[in-house]
Amino acid sequence: xxxxKIDRRPVAQPPVAQRILDVAEQLVQTRGFNGFSxxxxxxTLLVTKASLHYHFPxxxxxxxxxxxxxxxxxxxALAAIDRQVPDARGxxxxxxxxxxxxxxxxRMCLCGMLAAEYATLPIQMQKELLRFxxxxxxxxxxxxxxxxxxxxxxxxxxxxxxxxxxxxxxxxAMLVARAYGNGxxxxxxxxxxxxxxxxxxxxxxxxxxxxxx
Amino acid sequence: xxxxKIDRRPVAQPPVAQRILDVAEQLVQTRGFNGFSxxxxxxTLLVTKASLHYHFPxxxxxxxxxxxxxxxxxxxALAAIDRQVPDARGxxxxxxxxxxxxxxxxRMCLCGMLAAEYATLPIQMQKELLRFxxxxxxxxxxxxxxxxxxxxxxxxxxxxxxxxxxxxxxxxAMLVARAYGNGxxxxxxxxxxxxxxxxxxxxxxxxxxxxxx
DNA sequence: GTCTATAGGTGGATAGAC
DNA sequence: GTCTATCCACCTATAGAC
Numbered sequence: 397x398x399x400x401k402i403d404r405r406p407v408a409q410p411p412v413a414q415r416i417l418d419v420a421e422q423l424v425q426t427r428g429f430n431g432f433s434x435x436x437x438x439x440t441l442l443v444t445k446a447s448l449h450y451h452f453p454x455x456x457x458x459x460x461x462x463x464x465x466x467x468x469x470x471x472x473a474l475a476a477i478d479r480q481v482p483d484a485r486g487x488x489x490x491x492x493x494x495x496x497x498x499x500x501x502x503r504m505c506l507c508g509m510l511a512a513e514y515a516t517l518p519i520q521m522q523k524e525l526l527r528f529x530x531x532x533x534x535x536x537x538x539x540x541x542x543x544x545x546x547x548x549x550x551x552x553x554x555x556x557x558x559x560x561x562x563x564x565x566x567x568x569a570m571l572v573a574r575a576y577g578n579g580x581x582x583x584x585x586x587x588x589x590x591x592x593x594x595x596x597x598x599x600x601x602x603x604x605x606x607x608x609x
Numbered sequence: 610x611x612x613x614k615i616d617r618r619p620v621a622q623p624p625v626a627q628r629i630l631d632v633a634e635q636l637v638q639t640r641g642f643n644g645f646s647x648x649x650x651x652x653t654l655l656v657t658k659a660s661l662h663y664h665f666p667x668x669x670x671x672x673x674x675x676x677x678x679x680x681x682x683x684x685x686a687l688a689a690i691d692r693q694v695p696d697a698r699g700x701x702x703x704x705x706x707x708x709x710x711x712x713x714x715x716r717m718c719l720c721g722m723l724a725a726e727y728a729t730l731p732i733q734m735q736k737e738l739l740r741f742x743x744x745x746x747x748x749x750x751x752x753x754x755x756x757x758x759x760x761x762x763x764x765x766x767x768x769x770x771x772x773x774x775x776x777x778x779x780x781x782a783m784l785v786a787r788a789y790g791n792g793x794x795x796x797x798x799x800x801x802x803x804x805x806x807x808x809x810x811x812x813x814x815x816x817x818x819x820x821x822x
Numbered sequence: 823g824t825c826t827a828t829a830g831g832t833g834g835a836t837a838g839a840c
Numbered sequence: 841g842t843c844t845a846t847c848c849a850c851c852t853a854t855a856g857a858c
Binding site: 512584591 | 639640641643644717721722724725726727728729735738739742765766770771773774776777778779780781782783784785786787788789794797798801802804805
Binding site: 625656657659660663664 | 823824825826827
């Protein structure tokens with residue numbers, strides 16, 4: 397039996413490409429895609445710019461990888477919510493929690509940030525960006541529709557439309573709240589978004605209460 | 610009596626500084642403050658970069674002037690609404706119309722765009738930016754509070770809080786809609802924002818209707 | 823006020839050694 | 841895979857002539 401090789405890795409570390417993405421992601425979420433450079437990433441990771449270009453030849457490649465990973469992780473988070481939370485209101489609360497946790501790190505949603513810079517992005521990034529928003533809307537619309545059918549939620553009009561306005565409202569609330577450096581601003585707005593898909597339900601209760609007495 | 614000098618100006622034109630601001634504004638609203646350069650403005654106006662620096666020595670000066678003018682014009686528009694429209698719902702509709710007209714030119718709200726780039730902006734621009742949002746919130750909160758008192762609007766909680774969530778919702782709806790290049794997305798979301806401050810009113814009507822029959 | 827010319831820096835990206 | 845060295849385009853900004 398052959399002796400095993402000694403594992404020289406000091407500690408388990410994520411592969412280089414991942415660490416690059418981690419740093420770049422933070423930079424894009426705070427400064428924007430046009431607001432950071434390879435030099436910024438290199439300085440943080442104590443490597444040279446040339447080394448970064450080995451992993452991501454062009455900035456567009458890095459940007460595309462950022463969106464794809466973000467989309468993937470976000471999708472996994474949504475799947476986890478679906479597994480763990482049964483009711484629609486609870487799911488929406490958790491969904492809001494995802495945004496809130498991003499904002500707590502003084503970051504903007506990666507894709508909200510990129511949406512602002514949309515006109516300056518490589519076409520590939522533009523496409524991936526819309527795919528992210530599409531996926532969010534599909535998930536939200538499903539939750540909304542199911543919640544309404546179950547009587548857990550109440551709102552007018554198509555669920556798809558509601559999903560879009562909720563997505564926009566959360567992105568916008570985040571955008572402004574981060575400028576003020578005030579996370580409570582976001583949570584306050586998010587709670588109202590949530591209340592707005594329950595409000596008629598409350599009105600129905602009032603109706604029933606007034607009918608009872 | 611002395612002969613008058615011939616007016617050599619071909620047509621009445623806005624002063625140079627204004628034309629610079631016009632071009633820069635359009636560029637910032639579409640590409641962001643970090644996404645345009647003096648060279649872009651110079652090329653459009655057929656002047657040299659050096660000439661621009663005469664009017665706005667540093668880019669920060671240009672940026673600050675942009676926000677101040679935007680704030681001023683926006684304030685005048687709000688004052689016009691107050692003069693022309695008596696009811697709160699009508700005022701909100703006109704307010705939404707302001708955003709819509711910006712989006713129709715494939716632009717993002719100047720200050721929404723700058724909010725995304727907030728972390729990279731000169732301090733002076735950051736301050737002016739928050740002043741703009743503050744003014745919007747004050748106006749909105751007044752409209753909301755007056756509308757509620759007059760029975761024209763109906764919503765829960767402090768008007769200030771509603772004002773903030775409406776501002777965020779409109780900025781966010783704009784942000785996403787512009788990426789999709791679809792103005793209807795914005796209008797759809799905006800209508801829901803409007804409906805959400807009338808919805809309980811509708812519920813009250815239902816209540817009264819059910820009480821009557 | 824606008825120009826030419828240029829400084830001084832940073833951007834993304836590549837070649838080739840190790 | 842990471843490095844050194846370098847390229848070239850572009851950036852903000854200034855000096856000084858007209």
